[in-house]
Amino acid sequence: MTKSLRKNIFREIRGTWKRFLSIALMAFLGAGFFAGINASSTDMQLACDTYLDQQNCFDLEVMSTLGLTQDDVDAILQVKGIDAAAGAYSENVLVDIGEGEEKVKLMTIPEEGSLNQLYLVEGEMAEQADECVVPQSLLDITGKKIGDKLEITETLEEEEESSFRYTSLTITGVINSPLFIFSSSGSNERSTGAVADYLYVPADNVTEDYFTEIYATVDGAAQLDSFDDAYESKIDNTEVLLKAIAEEREQARYDQITGEANAEIDDAQAELDEEAAEGQRKLDDAQAELDEARQKIQDGRKELNDSRLLAQRKFADAQAQIDSADGKIADAWRQYRRSEATAKKKRAELVQQRETVTEQLKQLKQTRKETVQTLADLQEKRAEVQQTLEELQAKRTEAEQVLAPLLEQRTALADGIAQYQEALDTYTEQLEQAQQAREQMIEAGMDTTELDARMEQLTEAIAQIEAEKAVYDAQLEQLDAGIQQAEEGIAQIDAGIQQTEAGIAQMDDGIKQAEAGIAQIDDGISQAENGLTQIADGIRQIDSGLASGKAEIQKAEAELSAAKRELAASKSKAYAEMDKAEQELDEGQKELEDGIEELAIQKADFDKQIADAQKEIDEAREEVGDINRPTWYVLTRDGNNGISSFDQDSSNLKKLGFTFPLIFFLVAVLISLSSMTRMVEEQRGLIGTFQALGYSGGQIAAKYLIYAATATVIGSIIGELVLMRVVPQVIWDIYRTMYHVPIFFTPIDWFYGTLGLLACASCIIGATAAACWKEVRQMPAQLMRPKAPNPGKRVLLERITPLWKRFNFSQKVTLRNLFRYKKRFFMTICGIAGCAALITTGFGLRDSIVELIPLQYEGVMHYDMIAVTGTDVDKQEFAEMAKELRQESVVKDALEIHAESVKIVTENGKNQELELFVPSDAKAFRNYFSLLDTESEEELTLSGDTIILTQQIAEIMQVSVGDSISLRREDGIKADVTIGAIVHNYLSHFAFLSKEGYEKLYGETADDNAFMLHTTQTIGEQIDAFTEQLNDDSRYTAVSATQAAKDAVDDRFSLLDQVVWILIVAAAALAMVVLYNLSNINISERIRELATIKVLGFYDMEVYQYNTRESIILTLLGTLAGLGGGRCLTEFILKTMEMQGIVFAPTVAWKSYLIAGMITIVFATGINFMSYFSLKKINMVEALKSVE
Amino acid sequence: MAYISFEHVTKQYKMGEVTIPALSGVDFSIEQGQLAVILGASGAGKTTALNILGGMETVTSGTVRVAGRDISRLKGKKLIQYRREDIGFVFQFYNLVPNLTALENVELAAQICADSLPASDMLDQVGLSDRKNNFPAQLSGGEQQRVAIARALAKNPRLLLCDEPTGALDYQTGKQILQLLQDTCRKDGMTVLLITHNSAIAPMADVVIRMASGKVTDIRQNAHPTPIAEIEW
Secondary structure (H helix, E strand, O other): OOHHHHHHHHHHHHHOHHHHHHHHHHHHHHHHHHHHHHHHHHHHHHHHHHHHHHOOOOOEEEEEEEEEOHHHHHHHHHOOOEEEEEEEOEEEEEEEOOOOEEEEEEEEOOOOOOOOOOEEEEEOOOOOOOEEEEOHHHHHHHOOOOOOEEEEEOOOOOOOOOOEOOOEEEEEEEEEOHHHOEOOOOOOHHHHOOOOEEEEEOHHHEOOOOEEEEEEEEOOOOOOOOOOHHHHHHHHHHHHHHHHOHHHHHHHHHHHHHHHHHHHHHHHHHHHHHHHHHHHHHHHHHHHHHHHHHHHHHHHHHHHHHHHHHHHHHHHHHHHHHHHHHHHHHHHHHHHHHHHHHHHHHHHHHHHHHHHHHHHHHHHHHHHHHHHHHHHHHHHHHHHHHHHHHHHHHHHHHHHHHHHHHHHHHHHHHHHHHHHHHHHHHHHHHHHHHHHHHHHHHHOOOOOHHHHHHHHHHHHHHHHHHHHHHHHHHHHHHHHHHHHHHHHHHHHHHHHHHHHHHHHHHHHHHHHHHHHHHHHHHHHHHHHHHHHHHHHHHHHHHHHHHHHHHHHHHHHHHHHHHHHHHHHHHHHHHHHHHHHHHHHHHHHHHHHHHHHHHHHHHHHHHHHHHHHHHHHHHHHHHHHHHOOOOOEEEEEHHHOHHHHHHHHHHHHHHHHHHHHHHHHHHHHHHHHHHHHHHHHHHOHHHHHHHHHHOOOHHHHHHHHHHHHHHHHHHHHHHHHHHHHHHHHHHHHHHHOOOEOOOOOOOOOOHHHHHHHHHHHHHHHHHHHHHHHHHHHOOOHHHHHOOOOOOOOOOOHHHHOHHHHHHOOHHHHHHHHHHHHOHHHHHHHHHHHHHHHHHHHHHHHHHHHHHHHHHHHHHHHEOOOEEEEEOOOOOHHHHHHHHHHHHHOOOEEEEEEEEEEEEEEEOOOOOEEEEEEEEEOOHHHHOOOEOOEEOOOOOEOOOOOOOEEEEHHHHHHHOOOOOOEEEEEOOOOOEEEEEEEEEEOOOEOOEEEOOHHHHHHHHOOOOOOOEEEEEEOOOOOHHHHHHHHHHHHOOOEEEEEEHHHHHHHHHHHHHHHHHHHHHHHHHHHHHHHHHHHHHHHHHHHHOHHHHHHHHHOOOOHHHHHHHHHHHHHHHHHHHHHHHHHHHHHHHHHHHHHHOOOOEOOOOOOOHHHHHHHHHHHHHHHHHHHHHHHHHHHHOOHHHHHOOOO | OOOEEEEEEEEEEEEOOEEEEEEEEEEEEEOOOOEEEEEEOOOOOHHHHHHHHOOOOOOOEEEEEEOOEEOOOOOHHHHHHHHHHHEEEEOOOOOOOOOOOHHHHHHHHHOOOOOOOOHHHHHHHOOOHHHOOOOHHHOOHHHHHHHHHHHHHHOOOOEEEEEOOOOOOOHHHHHHHHHHHHHHHHHHOOEEEEEEOOHHHHHHOOEEEEEEOOEEEEEEEOOOOOOHHHOOO
């Protein structure tokens, strides 16, 4: 390679760093994610294996029904292949957790260097017998910390001694145990009564002289991967050898235990006999004491009777004396009453008199009062009349004064009138004269005028005077009337005065008479008062005489009653004393009787105790006789809950981790490939130039190959280095919530690393080589000429003229563009569809996982609990247990069934162990387990002699309805049976037979040996207690609550669910990168066209739409295809993932399609939107450049 | 007042630290309806001047007026609007959208202008009546350039700018194209500005502007332009 070619490559990378980066990024994601996910489960298993080896974790565990001894340990060490063995003691104890108690497993701390070393997280290992170490989860639930005291309580049976020297333990440190890598925190198990936590104490604290388990390691097993088949087969070999010594050891343990027990019982018998003798002696003593007491009481009674008689006589005499005194007093009373009658009569008379006199006196006083009143009235009246008289005299004077002026006026007036009369008379005379003169004149015929005038004057004067006179006449008349009135008034007043004076005289007489009456009355009053005084004296004399007589008698009486009281007091005192004595005697009597009774009870008790003790001893003897030979259980790590779930979980992850990243990988490669092809095509002119200069095709291609290889290899390596650390770490962080494996490392996984790198590089380099080959093959001149742009073509749609016409101009352009670049069209659709499919698959996996639990526990398995009885329970006992069970308050209903473990064997030699259920009542069974036919989807009822299998077992065995299979019981008896139906079931394998069917197959009835139960509740204290009760009941061998199983599955799936979220996020990231890449390719391919339309004057938005419309359509098409593809991919992944005992039903919820579609579309839209700015930045000068 | 005028126009490109002067004080003017030719060697700045006039670049300083309007200060949408309504551009390499037929290519331009001319008529005018439904790939270079001219004219612009329109064509075809441009100028009264490095073409112009090193070296008015048919090169 020439220097200039190298330079060219280097410059090329610098110049097109965006493209280089995008190819590298694709490789980063594709290879890195592929390697990262795949490495996760390997890393997890590696970490776990390393941890287990580091802690020297057991390979085999031996447990026995009767405990194990050091001899057993020694024997095990002799077994070929066993490397080390150590015994340990464990017991379930209760720990107070604030709200109630928590059952935890207590174990002994292994010796240093021994098996199952604890991993100290914090603090120090417990050294003293009263110390302990605990896992973090126990601290969390108890709220304690290092240094605190932890109280443990044992559930001891009667007379059982504590297995521990100390039950109050100081926490010295936090540890992890390799036996408990499954962490309880965050798990639901607590709700279902299972033992979830543990604690370790030094072996010193345990007083028991036996081991509950012996752990052993196998030679060379630590060097193998615990999750590998090689390990398993090695362990299996040793397990067989270990089992071989079981029988011998079981017998040895049996002999030891029965020997010890019999010796103990003999001791107990001797002790009991001694106790019985001692007890009898005590009882006899008590009887003697009681007899003595009885004699004492009899003596006391006799003495009391004598003293009672004496007292009666003494009190009778005293009573006689009192009675005679009573008679004397009665006589005195009689005498007194007689004299009292006479005196009272006299007194009454006096009282009568007093009343009469008092009445008289009262009347006199009244009369006097009246008379005085009359006198006062009279004097008052007289004063009034005197007043009237004075008034009358005054009036008279007044009237006279009025009259005098009237008279004067009248005189003056009368004078006036007389003057007028005089004048009148004169004028009348003149007139008459004038009249006469006129007549004369007339007769004389003389002129009368002068005379007439004169006459007229006269007439007028007369009239005037008459008028004035009339006025005065009227006044005079009035005046006369007034005078007359006044005079009449005066006369009247005078008459009044006269009358009044006569009245006054009369009154004076009356007054005199009244005064004389009053003096007489006063005399009468003083006489009456004297009389009253005399009468009062008389009465007082009589009263005092009577009173003194009565007082004397009463005194005598009082004296007597005092004597009587005294007698009664002394009498009652004497009797009370005697009664008390009697009562005391009675009490003594009662006490005595009680004592007798008590003695009888004690005796009975004692007899019973002795009898009980004897019975117990007898029973113990019997029990010892009953002790069965112990059974050894040899378990591998599969029997350890933590390790086996870790195995399952990491395998699940492995299965999930292959397909999904593969698709991811393919999409990434596809996109890088299109980038490279594009690059080669872009540079055809350059290729031509190099060719023309004489470079060989290989040399030219080398540039592109090196470019692609550099990008891919750099991207892949960085991606793998980063993601092989990050992805396992993230996934481990999720799993760490469930597993306590304190170490983790992310080594380079060379296998997947190389695989990813090679696959990625070869795909991209191969595609680049193909693209180069196509170009390099051509003649240089051809290359240097501008490649005829992809010619415009009429698309199929244009031929459908009616439809084509409906599109507007730009829609037509868009459609034509879509079909013009077919490669890009498919590339884009594939890219988007791939991402959408990955996202959909992520959600689909979640949906399917989430769906599984309701499918199984709501759709198929309906019972809440199944309890299997031991083989030694006979029919009668089973019936009793059924009755007891149905009486439990938490049990809603129960169904008896026959359950047994069988192995099915097919004709082609496959075999599989599963649980066979034979219900006692096929119809009722439907309430406990739904048999849903996978073909007809109908619910079946068991009948006939065909077997019903669950779905997955049929798939594993590759059998279908109508096939015949062989059913082998544990006792080895085989029977051939035809498959009647295959039913839905998602967890575990089951087979179902009807009662008749079973009988026909084996020729014996399927005796019920288990119960399926519905309980009134599925979680809570009651149900915990009930589960425990059944667990403790030795008649049951297996009890399992559906809820517990469900919770366990739930926990497991929640991990998977979280892992799926990582996949979803990764797919979304890929979608983002793919879309960005596609958008860039699209723009760079058409940059000239876009620059031209910009020059033409398209607005930025128009340019954007011109370019984006295609992207939108491609995105929509791609998304739709991706949703469909995601559904298929989900199904595919779930099929490859199906694990032993679990069937996933591929489900993708509508919501998930919607979300996956939305995510893709949102990203695409976002990227499109970003392209707006890229488009805006396109330089129009590009349009002027010549075609390259 | 001239129809187009450049007044002290400068343009500098900054390439990192280096400043490259493309135009250093260019002054010239062209009257309405004239056919102007800018002559100059490569790098003389003629393309830059054309780009500025076409609204594809901005000036560093100075003023450019078209029909009395200062276009050197336009920005963003206003600038696009200027390109859209006032300018018809003919590229050296035609720049037809390969995916559109001849007619559709013309329509592409016509549909964005308010007072555009019928696309079909424009093709008739450039003599391509019978190739309207052919895609660019099915047309010869001269035909493609005719389509490009039709596309520019369909917008009914004030100004037709041509960047070496005959640069990629053979002699005969080039002449036909120049004839078409001269006819457009004469018959339709369109102002046409053409840049070329081929000085033989100069005689056909009303105005010949010579440029070198970012400056105008000579402006010559040509009272009697030579018909294309008589030009030989």
